Amino acid sequence: MLGGKLFLVLLSCLLLSSTLYLFEGVEAQPPLMVNVSTNKPVYSPGEDVVIKATVRADGTPVSGATVMIGLVPPGGPAVAYPAPESGIEPGSYFYTLHLSPSAASGVWSVSASASKPGYTAGSSSTTFQVVGGPPPTFTTDWAIYSPGIVPSNPTTEDPVKVVAWLRIVSTINPMPQSVEVLCLVDGIPVGGGTLTIPTMTPVQVYTPTRKYPAGVHLGRWIVDPNMKVNDVNRGNNEATFQFTVSSPQPEFDFSVAVSPTSASIMAGEEASFTVTVTLISGSPKPVNLEVEGLPPDTSHTFSVETGQPTFSSILVIKTVERTTPGSYAVTVRAISPLGGGLIKTATISLVVNKPPERDFKIVVSPSTRSIPQGESAEFTVTVLSVNDFKDEVALSAAGLPSGASESFHPPVGTATFSSILRIDVGASTPPGIFTIMIIGEGGGKSHSTSCTLIIEEIPAVTTRMETATQTVEVETHATQTGILQAFKGMLTGYNLLVLSALVGVIAALAVALITSRRKTPPKTLRESYCTVCGARIPAGVRYCPSCGAEQRS
Known part of the structure; x- marks a missing residue:
């Protein structure tokens, strides 16, 4: 075991020296391609094993490299030896291993690693077999299978554990049993040792965790690498696989923007904005949207409150009529709880203006009506809404002449609406302009x-009577009742004598009148012309129907 640790220490130093050299600013060269071989595949104890390692870069032999030969005999321990360069063949390095007479039978693992400043280190491995040693003591069919790594998709920043499953397929020996296992990655031992299996139940074996460089790597598990066990089925003693290590993903980052960045509205209106959250780097993570700094009595909605960048959301800010007018800096906050609490903001300049006053106005058509005494006039009154005025409006009229009355149809309505104003004028209503x-x-x-109402006087009937000696003009309404009342008034002031004389005169006048009417028909004035505008008007009209001017004789 001490030799194995020494080999790993030497190998680590070799790799570290090449890594440090690269970090000193030297541009990386093509990787070193290493090939290791022995002068024959099978040896007996006491023979020499000639190990040759060739080192090339882009197909060109590389001299001056540091080459280490690693050996793992059956049952261990692992050892490492430097391999000097051959002075005859460029890029070739040799090491000769002398097998002792008691060399263990089984498979020996050989590895060669090479490094040189300015180059990426490389390695390779092979095996050879020693026969003639002590025979294995167990007859068991071992199997190793389902190799893999944890995590399954590592980066250069992730510690990786190489795993596999180990089990006994069959055996003639009692349990428990011990066996050696070995794990190689790219030909370099990364784990292994002797395991004791209590039962035939499969167990998982694994290596210590370590970080691997980016790229594709070849993993290899071997059970009973030194062939100490009499295993009749060596086909399931190895399991190989490939795994990929990638460069780490950049950290998650995003940006937030709002369009437009400003708006000016009336209190009671709403404004819409497009909020865009854009992925800058890393894998997308959920982002929540919030708003702060809204005016009082104001609400908001997002069409999308949470999403993974890149995404867009429509922000609607809705005010009411009582919202205080002014300028507000509204902040849109984008927060990613799963992205390390990352927060990004964007600002909206919102101006809330005072709303226009709601009101109404009244218009009337036509502006002037002219009617004779005793008739009616109609006007169309329209109540118009201003700035969305929606209350009811009651209508009334003032300034009517005596003897006139008004009515609205309808008298009350909600703007905008129209009403008919009807004005009824009596026969006794005085004429004039009102x-x-x-x-x-x-x-x-x-x-x-306001509107103008012109009331025209009904003209009286004028009759002219002529006699041979004088002309008498009597103005009356030409009714028998009126004539009798006139005579009755005349009789009350005279005595009987005078009455007799008057009757005679009236009789003479009547005869003369009858005679005159038979000779000359009476003259009646039927029309005239306005003294102001010159328009043709009925005779006896006091006010012109066209211009409303009072007529003067």
């Missing part, structure tokens, strides 16, 4: 507008 105020009240607000 400004009607239309008032709307609702939602704590009051607004008004």
Whole structure:
């Protein structure tokens, strides 16, 4: 066992020296390719074993290398010897082993490792057999199988354990039994020894953990390498496999960005942003999204709250009308609990403006109506919503002349809506131009507008009567009742004598009137022209229906 430890120490020093040389800044050269062989495959105790190692790089022999020959005899211990270079054949190194007369029978393992500054160390292995020694004491069929490594996909930073399963297939000897096992990686022993198996139940064997360089490696398990056991089936005494060691993955990292980076909205509105989490290096890990620094009375949602980079999420920030106006720095935080608590942030500049005041306004059409006494006029009143005003508005009117009344259809509505204003004018309503105020009240607000109502006087009937001596003009409504009332008033101021004379005069006038009507038809004024705008208007109208001006004779 001491010799085995010495071999491992020498081999480790050799590898370390070549590694240190590389770290000193010397550019790595092609690896050394080593081939080891013996002058024959089978020997007897007392013979010489000539071991030859050739060292090449890119097919060219390499001189001046340090070559170590490792030997593991059946049952151990392992030993190592330097192999000097042949002075005749470049790149060839030799070592001669003299087998003692009591040399153990079995398979001897031979390995050769070479190193040289500026080159990557290399190694190779082979075996030879010694016959004629003491015979094995056990007759057992040993099997080693299912080789592998733990972890299964290591990196250069991971300690690796080489494993396999060992069992007795058959035996004629009692249990327990002991056997030697050996593990080689790339021809270099990495573990082994003598194991005692209590039963025929399979057991797992493994090597001490160690780190391996990046690349593909060849593993080899051997049971009873020195052939101390009478094993009739040597075909299951070895198990070989390959495993790959990769360079370590870079550490997990990511970035977070927001687009757009700023927004300006009214209180009560919402703003949308695209949050992108991008993988920078390493294997993806979950990332959680959070927001801080929102205005008061404000909510937010993410379309994707947790994801593995690279991914995107839509952030919606929703305000209400009572949200305090101002400028806010909103921070989007991306946190990876499984990535070592890594936190990345992005900032949004959010401006919340005061919302416009909700209101309404009133318009009326047409702006002017002209009607005669005793008739009605209609106006269309429209209540318009301003900035989404949604309250009910009640309508009323003021400024109507005496004898007039108004009605709205409908009197109340929710903006925007229209209502018909109807104004009924009595026969006794005085004529003139009137400004009607239309008032709307609702939602704590009051607004008004106006329209113009022109009331025209109904014209009287004028009759002109002519006689030979004088002209008498009587203005009446041409009803019999009116004429009788007029005469009744005239009679109350005279005595009987005067009454008789008056009757005679009236009779004469009546005869003259009848005669005059038979000769000349009466003249009646039916139309005239406005004294202001010149428009044609009915005779006797006090106000012009077109411009509303009062007519003067």
